[in-house]
Amino acid sequence: MVNIASPEKIARRRQDILDAAIDIFAEKGFHASGIADIATRLGIGHGTVYRYYKNKRDIFNEILSLLLSEMSTVVQQDPPNTNSLPEYQQQLERIADRLIAIFRERPQLARIAFYESYGVDAEISDAVNRIQELFAEFTAYYLQNGISKAFLRSEMDTAIAARLVTAMLMETVKHVALNDFSDKQIEPWRRExxxxxxxxxxx
Amino acid sequence: MVNIASPEKIARRRQDILDAAIDIFAEKGFHASGIADIATRLGIGHGTVYRYYKNKRDIFNEILSLLLSEMSTVVQQDPPNTNSLPEYQQQLERIADRLIAIFRERPQLARIAFYESYGVDAEISDAVNRIQELFAEFTAYYLQNGISKAFLRSEMDTAIAARLVTAMLMETVKHVALNDFSDKQIEPWRRExxxxxxxxxxx
Amino acid sequence: MVNIASPEKIARRRQDILDAAIDIFAEKGFHASGIADIATRLGIGHGTVYRYYKNKRDIFNEILSLLLSEMSTVVQQDPPNTNSLPEYQQQLERIADRLIAIFRERPQLARIAFYESYGVDAEISDAVNRIQELFAEFTAYYLQNGISKAFLRSEMDTAIAARLVTAMLMETVKHVALNDFSDKQIEPWRRExxxxxxxxxxx
Amino acid sequence: MVNIASPEKIARRRQDILDAAIDIFAEKGFHASGIADIATRLGIGHGTVYRYYKNKRDIFNEILSLLLSEMSTVVQQDPPNTNSLPEYQQQLERIADRLIAIFRERPQLARIAFYESYGVDAEISDAVNRIQELFAEFTAYYLQNGISKAFLRSEMDTAIAARLVTAMLMETVKHVALNDFSDKQIEPWRRExxxxxxxxxxx
DNA sequence: AATGAATGAGGATTCATTCAT
DNA sequence: CATGAATGAATCCTCATTCAT
Structure with a gap:
């Protein structure tokens, strides 16, 4: 009559811990956050956290994975096959909106992505960069599509332009999420x- | 009746420590860097560091001040009074070049500015943001000038556009500095x- | 679902640490004693000490509380209501004996009370003084009782006399405890x- | 043409340092006082202090020597040769007054003697005890004289009684000096x- | 499985002391 | 002689991690 927790239960616990960790890390940053803070928020023993995650870094990595996957979804849902500038513009708006939606739903993720991830560790900084690069990579595809469909400038260096565009997008997301903007406040950013x-x- | 170190000597020591600290912080980040690392790099006792700086934070703050002042100079040297799009374009290039120059000369500053400053402390994150905001503020003046001189779009939200432009500029600086780009490698970024x-x- | 140490066990650990701390502080004084010394004496990790006491001061404060409470008991057990000089004399002997008993049982407390507490901190010096003052206060009551019952001098300044008497008592306790006197050695002090x-x- | 400071000048410097040290030690205690505090008070370099005293301990020892010598004088001036109880009483008053005078003139010495000396070091505690013992020793002579002249109790244990009397005397001095009592405030203590x-x- | 008791690596900081100038 | 620049021993305390219960 050994009791093995069901996979679902384990998954739920992992999720709870992750959620708590997102809150805590966003509030105090990686270094200032203690495993005990996370456990306390959940009302569990801090030793328990180690049954679900190898260590503090492991939790943080999972948060970054979550971020990466959510942000990937945004671009992957919208293949680079628009046929005109207006169409592309609409696509851009969709992508921006979806990205903003992610962070508005959990502004803590914005704090983590844009602030608390840096300075933890070279490896983690790299992970964050990889997320941005993924975005830039996709953006480059959009730009190449636009060029091949002749509605974007042909002499563009798409890799570079993609990075610049991504930077603007991230700046927008950062502002909108961290300042908890209303739809009305977002509008001018969206337009601009x-x-x-x-x-x-x-x- | 001797021994009061000359102000120059004191300044030099402070500078040496600052230089070493910039290297160390850039390499390992604020938290992972020890005062002992800085002292060891200079071949001095770690107690000596405390004769020149109150504590670790104090050193970091000084680095940020340095950064702020160098970046301020870049924009303050170039008043927002161009009269045509080509002129403004040249101004933009000048500013970008000067900014890039700062960080190419000391790529470690780029690491600190773009990575290691975050996650130290709310106060320090704020300081870094203030640097970017200063830049955005100036950029807004450039844009307003361009609108009043009628060579830029009139319906622009200059505050927002300024932030977006700044984001692109910072992205460029970050890439160029962190990847130690040659002039030739910089060129396409500059152009784009x-x-x-x-x-x-x-x- | 185990592992919450029983209150008894916690109390025991606190007590063990306190006991070790009393020994160490008595031997080396507050400043020269390290938390590590205390931990080492108990064969535990020094981090463990911090699970039971906030910091070194906290341990010391607890020792002083212990002292205060033990010494309070001595006087509080013996109300100021004797009716004749012989009765009062017997009471004095009882009190002296009880006080001596405390410190003979733990001569280290004498070292702490009479030596190592001073020079730590204004706050701690005050705490030690308060203990003596408590004693003097009670003594004043005894004296007032003696005057009202007409077996002590009526023109006495009881507050001052009480302090002087307390000083003698403490001197006695100090000698007897610190020199680890036998009953036989104590006797002449008691008598005198x-x-x-x-x-x-x-x- | 070497310049050797005159012995007088050296003595004066030592004295200045000692005076400053007395102030500082009395204010902050031995551990909290820095050599730099002493030097700063005198407006000299802290390295200079080491030209006159071997180290911090050495300065403290000198203060204790000063105390010892001043207190010795008090008793040594007044030989144990009184012939009646009233004469002895007058002698006691003289001694108490002289002792009080020392500490009223420099209340800092009282702080050092009664508070800050303890907890520094076993050696220093011993030195302070030796001062008290010197006093007790002399007092024992007075008592023996009184017994031999038959105006004091014959069955007295003079060594013990001397210590008890000394304890009262020190308590008086302590109170009077530390509370900066006026003559009028001292009177009842003197009387009692x-x-x-x-x-x-x-x- | 859950827990929290125990652990100790790790690091910032102070300040007495030395000694070159 | 005087000085203060340099030094590093010394110590407190935190907290991620382990593991017995």
Whole structure:
């Protein structure tokens, strides 16, 4: 009559711990957050945390995986096959909106992604960069598609342009999520980033 | 009746310590860097460091001040009074070049600014943000000037556009500095950011 | 679902640490004693000490509390209601004996009370003084009782006399405890302090 | 043309340092006082202190020597040769007054003697005890004289009684000096200690 | 499985002392 | 002689991790 926890139960516990950890890490940062803080928030013993995660780093890595997967979904849902500038513009808006949605739902993820991940560890910084690079990579595909469909500038260095565009997108997400913007407050950012991406600053 | 170290000597020591600290912090991050690491790199006793800086945070703050002042200089040297798009474009290039120059000279500063500063402390994150905001603020003035001189889009939200532009600029600086790019490697970034800013992605 | 150490066990550990700390502090004084010394004496890790006491000061404070409570008991058990000089004399002997008993049982407490507490901290010096003052206060009550019952001098300044008497008592306790006196060695002190208190030095 | 400081000048410097040290030690205690505090108070370099005293302990030892010598003088000036109880009483008053005078002139010495000396070091505690013992020793002579002249109790254990009397005297000095008593405030203490010593507490 | 008791590596900081100038 | 720059021993305390119950 040994009692083995069902896989579902284990998964639920892991999730609870992850959720608590996201809150705690977002509040205090990786270094200042203790395993005990996470356990206390859940009302469990801190030793228990180690039954579900190898160590503190492991929890953080899982958070980053979550981030990576959520952000991947955003781009992967929207293949680079638009046929005109207006279509591409709509696609851009969709992607921005979905990305914003992720972080608005859990602003703590924004704090972690944009602040608390850095300075932990070279490996973790790399992981965060990889997320951005994934985004940039996809963006490059969109740009290449636009060029091949002739609605984007042909002499563009898509790799570089993709990074720049991604940087703007991330800046937008960061602002909107960290300042807990309402839809109305988001609107001008949404409009401005699209305009800038499409037509630049000039008249 | 001797022995009061000359102000120059004191300043030099402080500078040496700061330089070593920049290297160490860039390599290992704030938390993983010990005062002893800094002292050892200089071949001095770690107690000596405390004669020049109150504590570890104090050293880090000084690095941030340095960063802030260097970056301030970049924008403050170039007042927002260009009269045409080509002129503004040249100004943009100048600013980008000067900014890049700062970080190419000391790529460690880039690591500190873009990675290691975050996650230390709320106060320090704020300081870094303030640097970016300073930049965005100035950028907004450039944009307003361009609008008033009628060579930039009039319906632009300059505050937002400024932040987006700053984000691109920082992304560029980050890449160029952290990957230790040669002039030749920098060129396409330089070209692309200007194009994107001026005319966007579209044809 | 186990592992919450029973309150008894916790209390025992606290007590063990306190006992070891009393030994160590008595031997080397507060400043020269390290938490590591205490832990080592118990054969436990020094981190463990911090599970039971907030810090070194906290341990010391607890020792002082112990001292205060033990010494309080001595006087509080013996209300100031004797009716004649012989009765009072007997009471004095009882009190002296009980006080001596405390410190003979743990001569280290004498070292702490009479030596090692001073010079730690203004707060701690005050705490030690308060113990003596408590004693003097009670002594004043005894004296007032003696005056009202007309077996002690009526023109006495009881507050001052109480302090002087307390000083003699403490001197006795100090000697007896610190020199680890046998009953036989104590006897002349016992006799002399009583005589002096009752009839002074003169014939 | 070597310049050797005159012995007088050296002595004066030593004295200045000693005076400053007395102030500082009395204020903050031995451990909390830094050599730098002493030097700063004198407006000299802290390295200079080491030209006059071997180390911090050495300065403290000198303070204790000073104390010892001042207190020795008090008793040594007044030989144990009184012939009657009233004469002895007057002698007691003289001694108490002289002792009080020392500490009223420099209340810092009282703080050092009664508080800050303990807990520094076993050796220093011993030195302080030796001062008290010197006093007790002399007191024993007074008592023996009184017994031989038949104005004091013959069955007295003079060594013990001397210690008890000394304890009262020190308690008085401590109170009077540390509370910066005026002559008028001292009077009742003076009166009470004499009464207690002569005739005890009883009617 | 869950727990929390125990552990000790790790690091910042202070300050007495030395000694080159 | 005077100085203060340099030094590093010394010690407190935190907290991630392990593991007996």
């Amino acid at each position: 980033i699209i305009r800038l991406m499409i037509g630049g600053l000039s008249r | 950011i200007i194009r994107l800013m001026i005319g966007g992605l579209s044809r | 302090i009583i005589r002096l208190m009752i009839g002074g030095l003169s014939r | 200690i004499i009464r207690l010593m002569i005739g005890g507490l009883s009617r």
